[in-house]
Amino acid sequence: MTTEPKDSPAPLQRLIEGYRRFRETGWTARRERWATLSEGQEPEVMVIACSDSRVDPSQIFDVDPGEIFVVRNVAALVPPFETNPGHHGVSAALEFAVQVLNVKEVLVMGHGLCGGCKASLTQSLHGAELGQGGFVTNWISLLDDARESIAHEHGTEGRDAERAMELAAVKVSLENLKTFPFVADKLANGSLTLRGAYFAISDGILHVLDTDTGKFAPAV
Structure with a gap:
């Protein structure tokens, strides 16, 4: 210690x-x-990133105050649209950014060595009580469907499996964004664009998702 x-x-x-x-x-x-x-404020971009202390969007993108509207949470996740009562923090921020601030793009940025994605992959917190990992477990259950294919192809340990889970998490959030009616409407009329990215902590390289190929490639 x-x-x-x-x-x-x-x-x-x-x-x-x-x-x-x-x-x-x-x-x-x-x-x-x-x-x-x-x-x-009139930011043009909303960034949904992880709470991890190593991946501050303002530093990574070297932006001035007021340029990006940021939401950070465990594993940079976006839940699907829901109408049930509750405290929907990400959904509220998304609604404000899209409907009030009229951002032009929403960027979901995952990252390497993500603890939330690793916990989803290994199920290390499965069955934990609230306050002992249960809140995290409930949150990362958003990745359960994606986890199945990752675990089948790569197993549940090692960087290959972890990286695959981290990249898949970005795609899960992007698909969930499309379930929000106000997002779908703006996507349809061309006033909003969804983007995916992945920041590799180990080498500092940002990878951007090509929506046509579904592949991530280093930003140029």
Whole structure:
């Protein structure tokens, strides 16, 4: 077990120090940009990404504040359209982005070494109680159908199987996006486009899904 040196700043203090740097180099130096954003936001792209601390969309795409509308959750998943009562966080964000902000594209970005996808593949949390992995298990059950074919072809262990699961998860979310009526309507009239991507943590390469071939290829 590792411990921080006694003179190491506490996590909150490190965040505050980062905030101070931001005030000097990110906010004060760009007052005009922030003044514009104070009037409202007009992002053209919604990015649905994983909560994993290693895959921050703003860093990966090197965008300015206000350029992308981001939702992050375990494994970058989108549930299918449902009308049952509940707290539908992803669905609410999607509705706001598409219907209110009128984004032109929705990008689902998966990533390498995804813990959620690995848990889906191995079923390591299967049967866990809420608070002990049960919430994660319920969420990643969205991948159960895709998992079956992956496990049949690649097994449930090793990077080949994990990567196949990570790529399949992006496609699952893209298909689920199409079940939302307001998304389907805008896809039909050409005012919205769905995109898929995959960021490989190990080499920093972004792969983009070709919707015609169903294959991912490095961005050029």
